[in-house]
Amino acid sequence: MRKSHADTSDPGRLLLLDLDGTLVDTAEGLLACVNRMLSGRGLAPIGLADIRAMIGDGIAALVRRALAFRGAPFDETALVAFAADYERSAADHAPLFPGIQTMLGRALQDGWRLAVCTNKPVGATRTLLGSLGIAHLFAAIGGGDSFPVRKPDPEHVRLTMLEAGCVPERSVMLGDHRNDIQAATGAGISAIFAAWGYGAPGMSNGAAAIAETPEAVPAIAARILASAPFKGRAG
Numbered sequence: 001m002r003k004s005h006a007d008t009s010d011p012g013r014l015l016l017l018d019l020d021g022t023l024v025d026t027a028e029g030l031l032a033c034v035n036r037m038l039s040g041r042g043l044a045p046i047g048l049a050d051i052r053a054m055i056g057d058g059i060a061a062l063v064r065r066a067l068a069f070r071g072a073p074f075d076e077t078a079l080v081a082f083a084a085d086y087e088r089s090a091a092d093h094a095p096l097f098p099g100i101q102t103m104l105g106r107a108l109q110d111g112w113r114l115a116v117c118t119n120k121p122v123g124a125t126r127t128l129l130g131s132l133g134i135a136h137l138f139a140a141i142g143g144g145d146s147f148p149v150r151k152p153d154p155e156h157v158r159l160t161m162l163e164a165g166c167v168p169e170r171s172v173m174l175g176d177h178r179n180d181i182q183a184a185t186g187a188g189i190s191a192i193f194a195a196w197g198y199g200a201p202g203m204s205n206g207a208a209a210i211a212e213t214p215e216a217v218p219a220i221a222a223r224i225l226a227s228a229p230f231k232g233r234a235g
C-alpha cells in the first residue's frame with residue numbers, strides 16, 4: 001500500500017473504481033445524514049436497507065428518494081442542508097469494504113494505475129479518501145460535480161480516464177451499480193460488477209465479469225484486457 005500511482009511500472013493500464021458500495025461502505029454515514037435532514041423536516045427516519053437502494057445517482061437523487069419515501073416533495077433547501085452536512089461528515093461511519101486494501105495494493109503492485117469515478121460530490125469524495133489514507137493512490141478523482149455530466153453518462157468515465165492519462169482499450173471499470181456498467185461500456189471500457197456492493201444482481205447486465213470479492217479483481221481485470229479488447233457496445 002505504500003506504492004503510489006507514480007511508482008507504477010505499467011502506467012498504461014487503468015483500474016477505474018466506483019466509490020459508494022464498491023470501495024467504501026458509505027451507507028451508514030449517508031443514513032445518519034439523511035435522517036438528520038428528515039428529522040429537521042419533522043419526518044420519520046429511514047433504515048439502512050432502505051437507503052442502500054437509493055445510493056448511486058448522486059446526492060440530489062438520494063435526497064429526492066428519501067423525501068419521497070416519507071411522502072414529501074423534493075425541496076432545494078433540504079438538498080443544500082444535506083450537501084453541507086455531508087461535506088463535513090463524509091468520513092464518518094464509512095469504512096473500506098473488507099478486502100479493498102488488499103485489492104488496491106495488489107493492483108498497484110501489478111502495475112495498474114487507479115482512478116475513482118463517483119457520483120458523490122468531489123469535495124466529500126476527497127474528504128473521505130483523505131481520511132481513509134488512500135487519496136494519494138489515485139491518478140485521477142472524477143466526482144459527481146467534476147464534469148458537466150455524471151454516470152451513467154459515459155463522458156464521466158471517459159474524462160476521468162483521460163485525466164489519469166489512459167486509453168479505453170487499457171482500462172477496466174469496477175462498480176456495483178448499473179450506472180457504472182452503462183457508463184463504462186458506453187465509453188468503450190470493459191466493466192466488472194462488484195457483487196459485494198449495494199446493487200441488485202440484475203445491475204450486472206453488460207459487465208464483462210462479476211467479482212465476488214475485491215481480492216479477485218486485479219486478476220479478473222488483467223484477464224479481461226488480455227483476452228478480449230473491448231469493441232464497444234454495438235461491436
Ligand SMILES: O=C(O)COP(=O)(O)O
Pocket residue numbers: 018019020021055056057058059062117118119120121151177
Ligand atoms: O450516489 C452517490 O452519491 C454515490 O455514487 P457512486 O456509487 O457513483 O460512488
